[in-house]
Amino acid sequence: MKLTLGPLLYFWPIKDVHQFYGQVADWPVDTVYLGETVCSRRRELKQADWLAIADALSAAGKEVVIATQTLLESTADLRSLNKLLEAVKDKNNNWLIEANDLSAVQVCKELELPFVAGAAINIYNAATLQKLAEQGMQRWCFPVELSRSTLADQQAFIQQNNPKIETEVFAFGHLPLAWSARCFTARHHNLPKDRCQFVCLDYPAGLPLKTQEDQQLFTLNGIQTLSGACHNLIQQLPDMQQLGVSHLRLSPIYQGLKEVVDKFDLARQGQLPSSDPLKLVEVDSCNGYWFGEPGGQQINPNL
Amino acid sequence: MELVCPAGSLPALKVAVDQGANAVYLGFRNSTNARQFAGLNFSEKKAAEGIHYAHSRGCKVYCAINTYPQPAGWNEWTRAVDQAANLGVDALILADIGLLDYATHKHPSVNRHLSVQGSATTAAALQFHADNFGIKRAVLPRVLSAAQVADLVKSSPVELEVFGFGSLCIMVEGRCYLSSYLTDESPNSKGACSPAKAVRWEDTPKGLESRLNGTLIDRYQKDENAGYPTLCKGRFNVGEATYHALEEPTSLNTLNLLPQLKKMGIAAIKLEGRQRSPAYVKQIVEVWRQALDALEEQQDDFKLATPWQKTLSSLSEGSSTTLGAYHRRWK
CATH class of the missing domain: 3.20.20.70 (Aldolase class I)
Incomplete structure (x- = not known):
C-alpha cells in the first residue's frame, strides 16, 4: 500500500513551503501531490516554483502528481489551468495530473495526459468510474462523504472490469467539505475577496469555526471549508488493504505531520497502534463517513 | 428567455x-x-x-x-x-x-x-x-x-x-458535503441538505435554539426571527466574533x-x-x-x-x- 501526501491546502509563505517539501523528500511517502488547489489568488509560488519542487522530489524518488484548482470561476482560471497542463506535457516525464474539476479532465483528454480524479470529482458509481477511465483516468480518489460499503462495491467492479485502476482513500487530515465563490477568511476580516490582503497567510492551519457552544465545527481556509475534526482511518488500514485500496492519502497539517506519516508507515507494515483512539494531533478525530454515519462522528467499532 | x-x-x-x-x-x-x-x-x-x-x-x-x-x-x-x-x-x-x-x-x-x-x-x-x-x-x-x-x-x-x-447556495453545488458531515444525508447522496428529521428546536434561558443532529446552529433572542437551520446559515464563533460566518439567511x-x-x-x-x-x-x-x-x-x-x-x-x-x-x- 502506498502513502501519498495530498496537496497543501493552506496558504503558507514560500520559504515555509520550500522547507516543508525539503523535509518530505526524506519521509516514507511514495507519492506527493503538488500545486495550489484552493484559490487562484494565492501566488506565493508561481507555476515554475511548483514545477521546480516537483523536479526535486522526483529526483528524490517520489512519484509526483501535479494537482489542479478545484473551483474555477474565470477564463483566467481556465487559461492558467491550460498553461500548467501544457507545461507538464512539455516536460514529458510521466507526471500524473490530479484533476479536481471536470475542466482538468477535459484538458487532460485533449492533451492526452493521464490523470488522477481528485475527491471532488463525484465518482459515486461504476458507470462514472468506467466513463472517466475511458478519458484517461489511472487512479481515483474516493469521494470523502461515501462509506466503506460503497467502496467495497466499487472495488468489486474494478477488480472484475478494470483492475489497472488504482484507488486512493483520504485517510488522514481535515476533510475538504465545500468550496465557495466567497472567501470566508477575507469575510472574517471584513475584506472584499479581490482585495483580501492575503490574510490566509495568517492562518497556516486554517481558521477554526466553532458553534456557540465551543464545538469546533469547521475549519475555514479561504474559499474552502474543511472539517473541524481531523479525519483518521488508521484503524481501518487492514480493512482497506483487503479491499484492494492502493493509495492512502495523508493531507498536510501545520504541525506534527511527520509523526502521522511514521505511524501510517508502521501501520502499513502491520504494526497497528493499539485500539485506543489515536491522539495524533490536538484536535478531535472523526471517521464517521467510513461507517455510513455523519462524517464528523468518531466511531469505535470495538466498543 | x-x-x-x-x-x-x-x-x-x-x-x-x-x-x-x-x-x-x-x-x-x-x-x-x-x-x-x-x-x-x-x-x-x-x-x-x-x-x-x-x-x-x-x-x-x-x-x-x-x-x-x-x-x-x-x-x-x-x-x-x-x-x-x-x-x-x-x-x-x-x-x-x-x-x-x-x-x-x-x-x-x-x-x-x-x-x-x-x-x-x-x-x-x-x-x-x-x-x-x-x-x-x-x-x-x-x-x-x-x-x-x-x-x-x-x-x-x-x-x-x-x-x-x-x-x-453559498457553496458550489454538487461539491458540498457539509450536510452529511453533521447528518447522514447530503444533497449528492440523498437530495437533502440539513434534513428536517435532524432538526430540533428548544426554548432555553439563553434563547430559542436550533440544532441539527444535536449541533447548535443558531440561538435567537426574543426580538429575532428564527429561520430554518440550514447549516451554512447559522451563527458561529470565529475568533472573538459570533456572526453569520458563512452566509446570512x-x-x-x-x-x-x-x-x-x-x-x-x-x-x-x-x-x-x-x-x-x-x-x-x-x-x-x-x-x-x-x-x-x-x-x-x-x-x-x-x-x-x-x-x-x-x-x-x-x-x-x-x-x-x-x-x-x-x-x-x-x-
Missing part, C-alpha cells in the same frame, strides 16, 4: 403553468432528485397528469434526476430516467456522469440538461459534457459573477440557464440583472422553490412573467416595477434578497 419554474407538487405545477411558465421542472418521490422532502414531488401517475396539463397548454416539462447514485441504488436511478423518458418529458436534468452516460445511450432522443449539481463553471467542463453526452443546456452554479457569466456565454458550446430567484434575486442576462445571451431563467407552497409559486411566477414580458416589449427602456421587488422581498428568506455572486462585492 425561457422562464423555468418549480413544481414540487401537482397544484404547484398547475399554478406555474397558469401563470405563464415556459417550462416547469419536477422530480420523483424519492432520493433521485435534489429536493427530497416528505410529501413533496411526483408519483408516476401524478407526473403523467402534470405533463398532460402542461403540454396541453404549451408548457414544457423537465425532470430533475440530479443526485448521485451509488452502486446499491443504481437501479432506482436508471428506473427514474426510464420513467421520465417514457412519460415524454422534454428534458432530463442530470448531474451524475454515469447517469448521463446511461441516458445518452438508452434514450438518445430525450434532451439532456446538465443540472446545477453537475457543477460546471468553465467552457472546458461544459465541453466535457457536450462531447460525451451531447447536452443541450447547462444550469450554472450560483458562484459566478455577472462578468464571468457573460464570458462563459461567449465560449460555451451549449445554451445556459441561470438562477433568477430563490434559496441561495437571504434569497437570491436577479430581477434587476434581467436586461444584462438577456444581452449576454442567457437562454433561460430558473426559479428555485420546489419545496415551497403553490401560493408562493403563483406569486413568484406572476412577477417574473410580467418582468420578462415587459423586457420583451420595452427592450432598452425596461424599468423594474416597484411592486415586483416588494413581492419578491416579502417571499424571501429573512425578508432580504441579494444578487449573490453575480455581484462582485458579495464575494
Whole structure:
C-alpha cells in the first residue's frame, strides 16, 4: 500500500513551503501531490516554483502528481489551468495530473495526459468510474462523504472490469467539505475577496469555526471549508488493504505531520497502534463517513 | 428567455403553468432528485397528469434526476430516467456522469440538461459534457459573477440557464458535503441538505435554539426571527466574533440583472422553490412573467416595477434578497 501526501491546502509563505517539501523528500511517502488547489489568488509560488519542487522530489524518488484548482470561476482560471497542463506535457516525464474539476479532465483528454480524479470529482458509481477511465483516468480518489460499503462495491467492479485502476482513500487530515465563490477568511476580516490582503497567510492551519457552544465545527481556509475534526482511518488500514485500496492519502497539517506519516508507515507494515483512539494531533478525530454515519462522528467499532 | 419554474407538487405545477411558465421542472418521490422532502414531488401517475396539463397548454416539462447514485441504488436511478423518458418529458436534468452516460445511450432522443449539481463553471467542463453526452443546456452554479457569466456565454458550446430567484447556495453545488458531515444525508447522496428529521428546536434561558443532529446552529433572542437551520446559515464563533460566518439567511434575486442576462445571451431563467407552497409559486411566477414580458416589449427602456421587488422581498428568506455572486462585492 502506498502513502501519498495530498496537496497543501493552506496558504503558507514560500520559504515555509520550500522547507516543508525539503523535509518530505526524506519521509516514507511514495507519492506527493503538488500545486495550489484552493484559490487562484494565492501566488506565493508561481507555476515554475511548483514545477521546480516537483523536479526535486522526483529526483528524490517520489512519484509526483501535479494537482489542479478545484473551483474555477474565470477564463483566467481556465487559461492558467491550460498553461500548467501544457507545461507538464512539455516536460514529458510521466507526471500524473490530479484533476479536481471536470475542466482538468477535459484538458487532460485533449492533451492526452493521464490523470488522477481528485475527491471532488463525484465518482459515486461504476458507470462514472468506467466513463472517466475511458478519458484517461489511472487512479481515483474516493469521494470523502461515501462509506466503506460503497467502496467495497466499487472495488468489486474494478477488480472484475478494470483492475489497472488504482484507488486512493483520504485517510488522514481535515476533510475538504465545500468550496465557495466567497472567501470566508477575507469575510472574517471584513475584506472584499479581490482585495483580501492575503490574510490566509495568517492562518497556516486554517481558521477554526466553532458553534456557540465551543464545538469546533469547521475549519475555514479561504474559499474552502474543511472539517473541524481531523479525519483518521488508521484503524481501518487492514480493512482497506483487503479491499484492494492502493493509495492512502495523508493531507498536510501545520504541525506534527511527520509523526502521522511514521505511524501510517508502521501501520502499513502491520504494526497497528493499539485500539485506543489515536491522539495524533490536538484536535478531535472523526471517521464517521467510513461507517455510513455523519462524517464528523468518531466511531469505535470495538466498543 | 425561457422562464423555468418549480413544481414540487401537482397544484404547484398547475399554478406555474397558469401563470405563464415556459417550462416547469419536477422530480420523483424519492432520493433521485435534489429536493427530497416528505410529501413533496411526483408519483408516476401524478407526473403523467402534470405533463398532460402542461403540454396541453404549451408548457414544457423537465425532470430533475440530479443526485448521485451509488452502486446499491443504481437501479432506482436508471428506473427514474426510464420513467421520465417514457412519460415524454422534454428534458432530463442530470448531474451524475454515469447517469448521463446511461441516458445518452438508452434514450438518445430525450434532451439532456446538465443540472446545477453537475457543477460546471468553465467552457472546458461544459465541453466535457457536450462531447460525451451531447447536452443541450447547462444550469450554472450560483458562484459566478455577472462578468464571468457573460464570458462563459461567449465560449460555451451549449445554451445556459441561470438562477433568477430563490434559496441561495453559498457553496458550489454538487461539491458540498457539509450536510452529511453533521447528518447522514447530503444533497449528492440523498437530495437533502440539513434534513428536517435532524432538526430540533428548544426554548432555553439563553434563547430559542436550533440544532441539527444535536449541533447548535443558531440561538435567537426574543426580538429575532428564527429561520430554518440550514447549516451554512447559522451563527458561529470565529475568533472573538459570533456572526453569520458563512452566509446570512437571504434569497437570491436577479430581477434587476434581467436586461444584462438577456444581452449576454442567457437562454433561460430558473426559479428555485420546489419545496415551497403553490401560493408562493403563483406569486413568484406572476412577477417574473410580467418582468420578462415587459423586457420583451420595452427592450432598452425596461424599468423594474416597484411592486415586483416588494413581492419578491416579502417571499424571501429573512425578508432580504441579494444578487449573490453575480455581484462582485458579495464575494
